[in-house]
Amino acid sequence: MKLTQQLGVALALCAAVALVPGPTLAQTAPAPSSRADIRALAIQASHARVAPSGPYDERGWLERFYAPRKYAPAWNASTAAAALWVLRQATVQGLDPADYDADALQRQLRAGAAGTARFDVALTSAMLHYLADLRVGRVRSEYHTKLPDARLKQYDPVERLRTGLAAGKLRAAVQAAEPPLRHYGQAKAALAHYRELAGQPYPALPAPSAKVVPGGAYPAAKELFERLVLLGDLPADAAAPADGVYDERMEEGLRHFQARHGIDDDGVLGRGTVDALNVPPARRVKQLELTLERLRWLPDVGPGPLIMVDLPAYRLWALENSGDEAPLEMRVVVGSAVKTETPLFVGQMRYLEFNPYWNVPRSILEKEILPKIARKPGYLAQNEMETVPPNASTADLKAGRARVRQRPGAKNALGAIKFAMPNPMDIYLHSTPARGAFERTRRDLSHGCIRVEHPAALAQFVLGRQRQWNADAIQDALQPGPTRHVDLARAIPVVIFYATAIVDSDGSPRFVADIYGRDASLQQELAARRGRLAAAADKPQAARLPLAVAAR
Structure with missing residues (x-):
């Protein structure tokens, strides 16, 4: 199924949310006998002694939600049904309705619980958690290590739920929580397709006794x-x-x-x-669910040029984040899974260097270059390398009083261009003279930096807003010559992320090996979180209370 068909499935589900009836002021009329109970539950949640283990701390949310409405109930039978429909559709986003107690709340609603304090607060808590999970993910990521996640200031689930409920626009609150990334919508559509395939299991094909060629x-x-x-x-x-x-x-x-x-x-x-x-398609469903979780982790980069690199897919996309144009896509080489994994981070590309020097990192100097110098004293000269300062001794190199760099030219490890995004790990994008590496299916071959397949095309994308840098000017700059530093008119975000299931620019889902073993670790984190939620809900008198209260 191509992307257009997949998007149709996902958009049909989203459109269904719009049909859910919204509340009116009359429908949310207060029930005076419930106000004190709601207030007690909200305050209890605010002061629960539970250290947050995920990307957000929700302990003050219920008070902030209910206080402006003087702790009046928020839900009636109609609006509660609308909210539960949303929660039960969490699978569309790769989330689990069980995390929000959707089935149990549905049973309570059918039993006439609407209007009771415990049901009202529990449903509000479930919706707040759903919106927050959709916005920033369920577990803390490498992109956001501090609480609270700054993105919940821009998208405040409390304000979004309050205004969405008051205006009858729960759909708008949910849509605003989704990451505004092209890849997120594509992965969500692919997930819908593979869920459909998982519902129709197919038998295993027999392995051939020998390789079979056409005919x-x-x-x-x-x-x-x-x-x-x-x-x-x-x-x-x-x-x-x-x-x-x-x-x-x-x-x-x-x-x-x-x-x-x-x-x-x-x-x-x-x-x-x-x-x-x-x-089995069910395994592909799991991969896509992990991809959606990881895309929820990514920081907001806003409209404009954007470069994204998916490490296990060995793929780079350069695109206009707010546009509909097809992205520039190319293969990449990334850090070795055995020794030098490329880290996940978001950088800002600020300048290019044509015909760059390669300043050999200290780790490579110690582990690789110095042993080679010891075996072959002429190693530096043979590889167009030099010491800084000139003619430094091996003792100076070992002591850190000198360094090694490789001069621009045909042997230079960075090739003809370096795309610099200053960061403490000294990770950047660059071309390479080793073109054969792009033909390999497994391309975790570098010391951590990212080699790009089509450097001229990427340079044209990066310099596209600077008129003097057309295709001819870039080709001239790529020719052997002196090093040339070019500042970008505007820094471009570079998102380095990890997904073993992603959608290509032609709309085809791509599934790849978990080269760094991150799928297994993320599944363990999510399973541990689910276990904590289940344990909290199983405590006496805790069922259907806000999570912070239930876990107390």
């Missing part, structure tokens, strides 16, 4: 064809193959499948490809 025999050719059509790698109107024959038409679909699953796209049907074809 070769494969007894399950018909089933393979159907699988490729189902997954969107062949068009629905493609001609079915002859019985038991893996033909050239199927090869085209298999290459497409291999490319978007991080497999060498040679069109050969082997055991590895069949294993990928047999991965």
Whole structure:
């Protein structure tokens, strides 16, 4: 299913929220006998002695929500039904309705609990948590290590829920909470598609006894064809193959499948490809849910040029964050999973260097360069390297009184251009003379910096607002010559993130290996959080109370 079809599924679900009836002033009329109980519960939540373990501290939210309305109940049967519909649709966002006690609250509503203090406060708490989870994620990320998450000042769930409820616009409050990133909408649409596939399990394809090339025999050719059509790698109107024959038409679909699953796209049907074809859609659903969680972590960067790098997908996108134009997309090489993982962070690209020097990091000097100098005294000269200051001794290098750099030229590790985004880790984007690395399916090969496949195209994107830098000027600057420093007219955010499921610019979902093992660790964090919520809800007298109160 292409992105346009996937978006249709997601947008249909979003549109359904708009049909939920909104409250009127008469519908939210106060129930005087409940005010004292609501106030007591709200105050209890504010003073609960529970240290926040996630990205936000909600202990004052209920007081801020109810105090302006003098602790009058917020929900009646109609508005409560609307809110519960929203919570039960949390799966659309890759969230779990159980985290918000949606089913239990639904049962209480059917039993006539609307208007009671405990139900009112519990539903308010559930909605506040849902909006906050949707805005900033459920667990603390590497992008936001301090509380409270600054984004909840720009998007205050208390104010959003209060105004959305008063105006009958719960849908607007939910939509405003979603990350305004193209990739988020695409991943949400892909999730809807793979949930649909997960509801129709398919049998495993048999592994061939030997690799099969086009024209070769494969007894399950018909089933393979159907699988490729189902997954969107062949068009629905493609001609079915002859019985038991893996033909050239199927090869085209298999290459497409291999490319978007991080497999060498040679069109050969082997055991590895069949294993990928047999991965249950439910596992892809989990990957997409983790992607949506990670995209919720990303800081707000606002409109304008944006560069995003997905480490396990070995992909870079350069796009206008507020526009609809197709992004520039290219392959990248990232830090080695064994020694030098590329960190997750958001940088600001501030300048370029054409024909840059490579200043060898201290870690590489000690671990790699000095041993090579010891084995081969002429190593620096042979690799166009020099010491700073000139002619420094090995003792000076070891003691840190001198450093090594590589001169611009054909051997320079950074190639012809460096895209600088100053940061304490000294991570940046750059070109490379080692072009063959981009043809490999696994590309975690660097010391941590990111090598880009099409440096000239990226430079044109980055310098696009500076008229003197057209394509010809960039090509001239890329030719061998002196180092040239070019400041950007405006810094460009560079988001380095991690997702093993993402959607390509052509609308095809891409699933890749978890090279840094981050999927497993995130699943553990989310499972631990779910366990804490379940334990809190199981305490005596705690069911359906706000989470901070229930956990007290």
